[in-house]
Every structure is written in structure tokens, then in C-alpha cells.
Amino acid sequence: MTRQKRSRHRLKRTVAPYLYLSPSLVIIGLLMLLPMVTVISYSFQNSAVLRRDPSFAGLKHYQAIFADPVFWASLWHTLYFTCMSVVFHMTIGMIFALMLNSDRINPTLRNILRVLYILPWLFTAVIIAVIWRLLLEPNGVVNSILMQLGLIGSKIEWFSSPETALHAVTFANIWAGYPLFMVSLLAGLQGIPKDFYEAADIDGAKAYQKLIFITIPQLMPIIISISLLDFIWTMQVFPLIWITTGGGPIYSTEVLSTYTYKLAFSSYNLSQASASAVVILLISLGLTLFYIRYQKAR
Amino acid sequence: MTFRIKPAMLKMAAAAWLLGATSAMADTTLEFAQWWEPELPAGSLRKIMDEFEAANPGIKVTLVSGPYAATRDQISVGAATGTLSDVVGLDGAWVNNLNAQNALADMNPMMDASKFDKAQVADIIKVDGKAVMFPVASFVYPVFVNLDLAAQAGVTKLPSTRAEFLEAAKKMTHADKNQYGWVLPLSLQSPSGVQNDMMSWVWASGQSMMADGKPALEGKPVVDMLTFVKSLNDAGTISPGIATKTEQEKVEEFVNDRVGMMIDSLAHVNLIRKRNPKLNFDLIPVPVVEGYTGKRGLPYASWGIGISAGSKHQEEAWKLVQYLMSEKVNAKLVSLANAFPGNVNAKPDFVTSDKAFGKAFEIFKTGYLANEFTGLPVAEDLMTQFDVEAQKMLAGEQSPEQAAANAQKGWTAKF
Numbered sequence: 001m002t003r004q005k006r007s008r009h010r011l012k013r014t015v016a017p018y019l020y021l022s023p024s025l026v027i028i029g030l031l032m033l034l035p036m037v038t039v040i041s042y043s044f045q046n047s048a049v050l051r052r053d054p055s056f057a058g059l060k061h062y063q064a065i066f067a068d069p070v071f072w073a074s075l076w077h078t079l080y081f082t083c084m085s086v087v088f089h090m091t092i093g094m095i096f097a098l099m100l101n102s103d104r105i106n107p108t109l110r111n112i113l114r115v116l117y118i119l120p121w122l123f124t125a126v127i128i129a130v131i132w133r134l135l136l137e138p139n140g141v142v143n144s145i146l147m148q149l150g151l152i153g154s155k156i157e158w159f160s161s162p163e164t165a166l167h168a169v170t171f172a173n174i175w176a177g178y179p180l181f182m183v184s185l186l187a188g189l190q191g192i193p194k195d196f197y198e199a200a201d202i203d204g205a206k207a208y209q210k211l212i213f214i215t216i217p218q219l220m221p222i223i224i225s226i227s228l229l230d231f232i233w234t235m236q237v238f239p240l241i242w243i244t245t246g247g248g249p250i251y252s253t254e255v256l257s258t259y260t261y262k263l264a265f266s267s268y269n270l271s272q273a274s275a276s277a278v279v280i281l282l283i284s285l286g287l288t289l290f291y292i293r294y295q296k297a298r
Numbered sequence: 299m300t301f302r303i304k305p306a307m308l309k310m311a312a313a314a315w316l317l318g319a320t321s322a323m324a325d326t327t328l329e330f331a332q333w334w335e336p337e338l339p340a341g342s343l344r345k346i347m348d349e350f351e352a353a354n355p356g357i358k359v360t361l362v363s364g365p366y367a368a369t370r371d372q373i374s375v376g377a378a379t380g381t382l383s384d385v386v387g388l389d390g391a392w393v394n395n396l397n398a399q400n401a402l403a404d405m406n407p408m409m410d411a412s413k414f415d416k417a418q419v420a421d422i423i424k425v426d427g428k429a430v431m432f433p434v435a436s437f438v439y440p441v442f443v444n445l446d447l448a449a450q451a452g453v454t455k456l457p458s459t460r461a462e463f464l465e466a467a468k469k470m471t472h473a474d475k476n477q478y479g480w481v482l483p484l485s486l487q488s489p490s491g492v493q494n495d496m497m498s499w500v501w502a503s504g505q506s507m508m509a510d511g512k513p514a515l516e517g518k519p520v521v522d523m524l525t526f527v528k529s530l531n532d533a534g535t536i537s538p539g540i541a542t543k544t545e546q547e548k549v550e551e552f553v554n555d556r557v558g559m560m561i562d563s564l565a566h567v568n569l570i571r572k573r574n575p576k577l578n579f580d581l582i583p584v585p586v587v588e589g590y591t592g593k594r595g596l597p598y599a600s601w602g603i604g605i606s607a608g609s610k611h612q613e614e615a616w617k618l619v620q621y622l623m624s625e626k627v628n629a630k631l632v633s634l635a636n637a638f639p640g641n642v643n644a645k646p647d648f649v650t651s652d653k654a655f656g657k658a659f660e661i662f663k664t665g666y667l668a669n670e671f672t673g674l675p676v677a678e679d680l681m682t683q684f685d686v687e688a689q690k691m692l693a694g695e696q697s698p699e700q701a702a703a704n705a706q707k708g709w710t711a712k713f
Contacts, residue, residue, distance in 0.1 A: 049378050050399055138538035139476045139556075162539040162693060169564050246487030249541030267679040268374065268395055 013057050018106035036281070042274035049270045061275035071276070074259040081170050081241075081255055082234045084225055086220070087160050089236055093181025097217075100182070101189040129243035132172040133159065162252040169244050169253050173237060188222040196234040228291040255263050256280050309460040322656025326614045327358045331373060334601055335363035350603035350621050357614045377401035377607075384609040385618050388431045388602035390423060390672025396604075396677070397425040399489035404428035408616040415652055420640050423602065425673050433600035433667070434622055435637035437565045439494050440581045440596070440661055444470075446559050447477065447558040448461050456582050460499070460526050463559070467535035470558030479535035480555040482527070483543040484689055490545065493671050494597055495561050496688065499523045501595030501668035508670055513709040515684075515702045522587065524691060524698035531692050541689050543559070543640040553577060563599065565636055581654055584663045595668030596661065601637070639664050675712055683708040 046057045065071045075202035096117050099109055120128070135142050136158035146152045158168040196214045205213070218224075238257040241247065247258035258275065264273035335343045347359040362383055364372065370392065377381035377399045388396070396402050409416060416422065423431035449467035452627045455462070467479025483491040497520075500507055505519035516519070537543070537557050545562075545691055552560045553573040563585060570577060579631055583594050603622060607616045620628055629644035638659070639646060649659040669676040684705045691701040 049375065050395075052378065053382065133542075155538060157538050157541075160539045160543070165542075242487060245542050246485050248484075248486035248686070249693070251688055251696075262679075262682065265371070267676055267681055 003225055020263075027138040039274045039277050039281075041288045042271055045271055047271065048274060050268065054271075057271060062279075064272055065276050065279070070254060071124045071259060074256050077166055077253060078235060078255040078257075080166065081173065081237070082231055084170045085173045085177060085234045086230050087180045089181045089230055090223065090227060093172070093185055094219075096182045097185035098176070098211075100186055116177045117182060120176050123176070125157050125176070125237075125239040126243060128172060128176045129240050132168075132175075133244055136168055136172075142213050149210055162249050165245055165249055166254045169234065169241055172244060173234065173240055176240065177234070178228065181294060184226050185219055185220050192218045225291070227290065228287060232287050232291070235284060235287075236280065248283045303308070305360070316411075323356050325356055325613050327360055328363055328385055328611055328618060329360050329383035330368060330385040330387075330612055330618065331376070331383035332603075333366040333369040334387055334599070335361055336365060338634050344629060349627075350618060350649075352619070354614075354617055357617065359618065373481040379566050380608050382606040382608060384606055384611050384615045386604055386606060388604045390431065390433075390600060390602055390669060391642065391674070393423055393425055393430050393602070393604070393675035394673050394675045394677070397430055402617075403606055403609065403612055404430065405432075405605060405606045405616070405619070406606075410611070412616065412620065414620065418625070418643055420638075421667060423673055431604045432619065432623055432640055433598075434603050434628065434640040435601040435635050436598045436640065436667060437563045437600065437633045437635075437637050438596050438598045438658065438662055438667070439498055439561050439563055439584075440511050440685060441583060441584055441656055442552060442560050442562050443580050444552065444555060444558050445578045445580055447555060450681065451558070453636040456580065457559075457585045458582070459585050459588050461588060462707065464530060464535070465528070466535065467530060467559065468533055469690045471533075471535045473534060476556055477558070478537040478556065480530055481537040481543070481547060481548045481551050481560045482530075482540050483548040484540050484685050484692075485542050486682060486685055487542075488544060489678065489685040490599075491543075491548075492681040492684045492688070494545075494563075494599075495548075496523060496527060496593075496684075497670070498561055498584050498597035499526065501597055501670070503586040503590045504592045504595060505587075506670060512713055513706055514708040515709060516699075518666050521698050521702045524688065524701055527688070528698055531606075540692060541548075552579075561597070563653070564638075567652075567654055567658075568636060569581040581657050581661065583665065594665040596662075596665040597636075598667045598669055600640075600669075600672075601635070671696050680709055680712060 043061055044057055044059075045054035046060075049053050096113075100114055100117070104111075122229065123131070134140055137143075138155040138157050138160070142158070143152070143155045147155070147254065157162060158164050192215065196218075197210060200210050200214060236257055237255070239259065241253055241255055241258055242261070245253040247254040247262065250285075256279070260273050262278040263269050263276060267273075320481075330347070332343075334543075343363075344361060347361060351358055362372075366389075368710065370389070373386055373396070374384065374390065377396050382401055386402075387667065388402075393402065405422075406415070409429065417665075419432055420436065421433050422429050423433070437613075441457075447470050448456070448466065451466070453466045453469055457463040457466045463480075470479040471477065475681070482495050484495075485491070497507055500519045500523050503519070505518050506514070507517075508514055509517065531540075537551055539547075548557075548560055549562060549566055551557045551572055552562070555574075555577070565582075570579070583596070586594060603619055604613055605619060609615050610661075622631065623641055625641050625643045628639050628641040629646055632639045632644065633648055635644040636648060636655070646655075648655045650656065671681065672682060686699040687696070687705040687708075690696050690704075691698055
């Protein structure tokens, strides 16, 4: 083989993997990178999208949203909504997974519970929002039951009162999201070797000790992975909040997603909306990097 | 087997191609973007377009139809990118923004050139002196009264003034039976309740929320309206859940005998009848302040129409606009939509065949169309800001004067 042929062959071998990857790279570039770069560029323009010749705005739009008290309220509400949702998704998911994995429950009952517990996962966000709006409306079923039980003296406007709205919408999201944890943890529980529990029984370990020293450590990789993913997804929840409260009453359930939407489609301030979207992107990116690092470390 | 093309066949094919090509060249295709088609009986708007095409040989119309919100977004983006359809369906709340983008054509020169009779149209929406929109069909917002609830409450005379309305609402309210006098939807998801259910009280009395083209929310008309709404709330006459209630929920509550009175679009009459055929209701104009005897402003939402400034077929587009605004066609269109006409001479057929619509048409004829949000910059944003301040007032966080002052501050920044 001549030197020229050999070098051509080497070039082919070097280029070939990139050629195989090129369709994916093009799709990622068009569907992910291009929109992201476009939104980032809009955040540095005046009258982005609305003018054909937008001027450079520098950091003006970032300064404007950081100076807006509603933005900070939205950030706080987003963190509250997300943290509470993730903690309760995990807790409820764990309890139900342990219940479904337990041999002490009748298999038929266990199968029925398995179907019932997974139901919230089958509904779309719009349906969930409508269900909870009907249940929690002032003349709804929840108030009626609580009043009959004597737990409340008058009707509570769960979604319409600034004091209760954020808790109510968080509750609806917790109800909607725990099945992901339940299913993942149930799969993890079924993968824990029985030997561990038998050895613990021989050592005289109690049920809570087995939970703390065997079950939870064994499930920890799943718990951390799913929690991080849930954190990223919950931070971006929009339809549930939009349909139940629209970010109100006043600004009590305004989160970053509704704040951004209103900037874009109510105020038509697409430059500031882009700046707000970039902030959400950066927070999500930070969490994603943390997730990737965790996955690599494993 | 050989296949020989005879010269005669070739000539025929060439002639046919030429004929097709010339007719294609002669045809102008107009794009008409709107949200009306899905809201009208299936095929009815297309039929009107077919009739227009038959009356105007050489002009074809392609309907670009979608739901309201999707059309709004499409028009915003089209205005920015220069791809706006030749003819566009418009909401009055959009025109200021679109005009700021120089996206809408001034129809004044077209009206002058074609000697268009301006007196025949109910309204011409102007921004910076440019005629940018005609309301083609108007959906007015009278007060719907549940006559059975009113009779049970001893309300014999339907309210004509605010004081009478408050009294009637108090009488109709029985919170223990989940029954209330009035319903106020102030969901931030769609803040149109500010326009339809709050500002309508101001306009009904011939008053204004503006002064010299600028917001005047701290003036007596708006503060009095807020004080009145607060008094209704303090008296417990408004159905609970105000801050998240939507227009659809408002209608549902009325349909289910849970509220005695609501301000709503006439377009919902058939829906209400369908949902509860036994519901006994009547329509009245929005009550006015004590002592007011002038013409009543009637809140309305409209299907507007305009022409793209970038259209290459403005002459043909103007023909379509004229056609839709003409007496007979306008009457046909609004009859299909259960709306009131944009042409003052047009008389929709339902006003003679239906008692409720007939009554509403009388209210329409004795009053005037009033919607000051039409043509304002970022109208929906202004409503949202006012909505938030009204919610704070109803939550007891501020007085009507403070709510008006805070809303004024927010609005002024947008002008």
C-alpha cells in the first residue's frame, strides 16, 4: 500500500464516525442549539421579534427583570413549589412502593392498589388542573366534606385566596407526580437481594432499622437520580398553574414559567421574556450539570 | 411499439398550458387570516368567500384559520417577520401593537379612492389618524337576569341604576344555598373580566377611563366603579372564587341557577339555552349611576378586519373588506355568528325571530358601542395590571382609591 493510500485510509477512518454522527448532530443543532441560541440573542436585543431591525440592548433586560419584585416573588414561589413537590413525591412514592412490595398485603388487594396508585400518572396536566379546580372550588367536594366533619367553619377559597393558593396548587402537583417515584422505587425494591433482610433478621434487626440501614441505602442512587430529574421538570411546570390560578390571586402563585409567559404573550415584551427564559435555562443547566456529574461519579 | 406525438396534439397541449398559465397569472390569491371560521357553522365562511370570488373574477381567497389565541400569536409573528396575510382578522386590543410595527395599512386612501360611504359602518378604529380596523361583527355585553331567582327574591323591577342593582343582588343572595346575586370573573389567566365586568359599569354611564388619550383611573368614574364593586363584595353578593374565576365558569354558574345576574356576551345566549333549556332569563342594559339619563355605552368585543401594510394586493384586499362590510353580506355573516352588524344598515335575521336577541338589538340601537381598550397599547397587560389591583382591593389590602392610583401608575408607564 502506498503512503498516499495509507493516509487516505487513515483520513477515512477518522472522518467515518463523524459522518455516522452527523444526522444526530444536525438534528440536535436545529432542534436544540438553534432555538436556545436564538432566545439568548433575543435577550440582548431591544424589541426582539417585534421589530425587523432590533438594536443591541446589552444587559438592560436582565437588569429590568432583576429589579422587578414580581420576578423575585416568582423565583421564591418556584423554589417552594419545586422543593415541596419533590420532597412529598419522594415520601409518598416511597410509602406506596413499600406498601406494594410488602408480602403482608393480600396479592389481590396489592394489584388493585397498584392500579389505583398509578392513576394520577395517566391524566394530562390539563385534566389534573380541571379535577382539582372542581374539587377545591368554594362549593366543591373538599369544602363540603371538611365542613361536614367540622374541620372548617366556613368555605375556603383554596385557589382564590392568597393565603392558600400556593399550597393548593403545590398539593395538586404532588398528587399528580408521586407515581414516578413510586414506580421507580418499586423497581429498585424488587432488585434488593432478600439475603440482606434475612441476615438482618438473624441479627435481630427491627423493621425501621432494616429500612434505614438496608432499604434506603440500596435505593439511594435511584432516589438521587429521580429527585434531580423531578426537580428539573417541576421547576418548569406551566399548564397546571396556568389553568388552576393563572399565577394569581394577586401574584401569590406566580412562578418563573407563568411570569415569562405573561411577559411574552400579555405584555409582548419578548426581549424581557427571553431574559427570564435564559435565567430558567441557567438554573436548569446548573441542576443538569450536577445530575451529569453524579451519574459520572457512579 | 413506437409512440409518435402528432403536431396537432402538441399544439393543443401547448394551448391548454398557455390558457392555464395565463388564467393562473390573472388570478390574485388573497390570504385571509382569522379565528372566525372555527367559530362559525362549518363551511359558512368558505361559502361567503366563494360568493366573493364569483362576484370578483380573478381574485381567490385562501382562508388561514385557527383558534383565537393561535391566530393572535401568528399575526404578531407575521407582523414582525413581514409575512402577515393580506387581510387579517383583528381584535381591537391588538391594533396598537400592530400599528407600532407598521404592519397595518391605512384604509383612509382606499376609502377615498373608492368613494366608500363611511356613514354605513358602525365604527372605524383609528390609531395615529390611520384607519386600521373596521368592526365586522360585534358581540355586546348586556346584563343577563335569572327571572325565577329574581321573582323568588321579590325583585319585581329589574335594576336600572347601580343602587337598584346592589339591592337586587342582596335580595338574590342566599349563601347557605350557594346562591349569589352577581358573579365577577377576575382570573389572571384571561383578564378580560376587567373590560367586560368592571369597566362596562363606567362606559354604561357615558363615562370614561381615559382623558385626552391618557389613562385617568384616579378620576371619579373609575374610583366610583371600584367603590361600587367593593360594596357588592362587602355585602357578600358576589359568588366566591373571584380571583380565579374564568368567563366559562361565570356562564356555568348562571346556567346552574347559582347566580342571579351576570354581564355576559350575547354570543352565549344559545349556549345558555342549550345547557339549561328551562332557564328563564331576560336581558337588560348595564345599570347606570343615579341620575344619568344619557345614551348608554354598551361594552362589546368585536371581530375586526384590517389590511396588511406589506400586502402586494391591497386593492384586491380592500375589495374583500368592502364586500364583508356591505349591507347584505354583513347581515348574513353576523346572522351566522349571532353578532351585531358592523354595517349600520344591516339587520341580522335573528333579531326578528328571537325575542332575547330582539331585546338586545333594541338595547344596541338605543346605546352606543363602547370599549376603550380597543387601540390601547398592550391592552391585555393593562387589564392584568388593573386586575391585580382590583384583587388586592377585594382582598382588603387596599382601598378603591389606592387600587386606582396603583393601576394608574402601572398604566402610565405603558403609554
